[in-house]
Amino acid sequence: MTDPRPLHPTTPTTTTPTVVLLEAPPTGAGEAAVRLIRERGHQPLVLTHPDGRMPAAGAARLREAGAQIHHCRTDDTDAVTAHCRTIDHLAALTTLYEFSVQVAADAAARLHLPGPDPDAVRRCRSKALLRTTLEPHPGLNAAFGRAETTQEALAHAERIGYPVVVKATTLAGSAHITLCATPGDVVRDAGRILSLADYLGFEVPREVLVEEYLAGEEFSVEIFHGRGIGVNAKLLGPPPHFIELGHHYPAQIPAPLAAELLRTAERAVAATGLTWGPAHVELRCRFGRSQPRVVEINPRVAGDRIAELVRLADGVDLFGAQLDALLGRRPDVRPRALGGAAVRFIPSPGHGVITHLTDPAHLAALPGVREVRFQRAVGDRAPRMLSNLERLGHVIATGDDTAQAVERAQQALGHCTVQVTDPTPTKGP
The missing domain is CATH 3.40.50.20 (Rossmann fold)
Structure with missing residues (x-):
């Protein structure tokens, strides 16, 4: 509209x-x-x-x-x-x-x-080009293959080994990223991507990326001018999709793992040349069993309100730092350890017309809640959850530490009720 x-x-x-x-x-x-x-x-x-x-x-x-x-x-x-x-x-x-x-x-x-190197942005913006860029650097990459047909995608999957991740190369918000366990899954999901003409009004290249599935927990490292600021932990929905249901910052992980995540992210942005301004580096690893490897690099301030979590927990305003750099000022990105912050997203219950949403003022009055936002209203249709875009809203909470912030965000989410009528049956995964 x-x-x-x-x-x-x-x-x-x-x-x-x-x-x-x-x-x-x-x-x-x-x-x-x-x-x-x-x-x-x-x-x-x-x-x-x-x-x-x-x-x-x-x-x-x-x-x-x-x-x-x-x-x-x-x-x-x-x-x-x-x-x-x-x-x-x-x-x-x-x-x-x-x-x-x-x-x-x-x-x-x-x-x-002033701004980032356009070529560095291009290397990160294309998920396929990013994989090619990281390939000469040991320990950063996943096995991958770029395909322009479903048969090419299937051949890459057979070479890499199941399960694999099939994804569009230029989309965002976990859209069209699927865990595929069988050849039929690969053909179906690669075909869907290759048939896309546009997404949200943006042209979609006729290509698909097939990647090794990196098992383990997912994190992001927030970067500025090539240096890591801190580590954020992600809460993902169930397979086969990779919908992000929450984040908490700073991540509650052992110091050696946090240091390794920071080093890996810094190596990755250096490999791409993205050493001006902000970057949001997503990584996966198993605690104590594998080295972190790069999932994606976003050449911008983190979305999903992660940047707000960093501001609330560490006192670092990432967009403020970006603005300072753009205006020729010296950015201040020194963490101040103010506590912990967490965001939890309100999932959609599926197809149907929304008849009731909890009053956001009720949620905002709960302990530690700092922000409440709904993306949809009563009378809107509740969509099926296939990407981050289908989430209904979010709550942000803070605490003396990350554990308390997570507990408060979860409590606020538990107080949020969504009612729908006129459910519409759906098919497919």
Whole structure:
């Protein structure tokens, strides 16, 4: 649904320097970024695609936070560059949105603005190119194969050995990532990916990645300027999908494992050349039984409110550091150990019309709860959970340590009720 109000046809005339954000994630990170830009004395301007991929409610929240909003072909580097050249006092161009990181990096380079190396972003943005980039570096990679047909995907799976992970190469949010235990699974899921023309309005390359399944627990390391800030632990849903149901920071793991995760993540971003600004490195390992190996590298501040967990637990504002780097200031990313923080996502119960959601004010009043947000409302259809996009919302809680934060987030999640009617039977995995 598009915002019915006309967007500004002209650029700001104020002498206040402008920071441009390319699109904004729906989790609330965009509004937080807009507020921080204003606090730093700059004018935030969000560029969004004219096809309506940003819902009206999202645009309204960004305006309420203080942003101007312009329409622009945000998936086109030429269009973004041309639009930014019309903006007086342009100070920076950046994004928090996975699907926009490449265009933002390319356009910033053309405009001679600070930012990450566009080639490094490209190496991370493509999951297939990332695997190729990491291949010469021992201990970082999983066995993999890139395929353009289902038969090629099947051949890679037979070579690697079952189970394998089949994934699209440029998507995000755990979309179209499946654990495949049989040849039939590979043919089915590779075929689905290869048949995609677009996703959320973005073109999907006709290719699929087949990877060795890395058994074990999953973590992420938050990076800035090539150095690890801390380790986040993930809570994943059941196979065959890899939907993220929660995170807690800092991870409750032995110090030697945390150090090894940090070293591995730093090696990985160095291998890609992504040594400017933020990176979110996902890794997997078995406690005491395997070395960490890289799952993915996202060339941006972590999504899923992980960056907010880092801010609450360590006092490090990752977007604030990114903004400082963009504006020529020295980022402060020294952890301060304030406690622990956890986010838990509200799962969808499946197809049906939502008839009741717990009042968010009730959840917000619970001990330690710092943020409550619903992505859907009464009257919306509750979707089947196939990716992170189908989650209904989230709660964030803090505590004196990570264990207390997790307990409080789980308690808040337990107080959240979702009722649906008119269930629709579904088929398939």
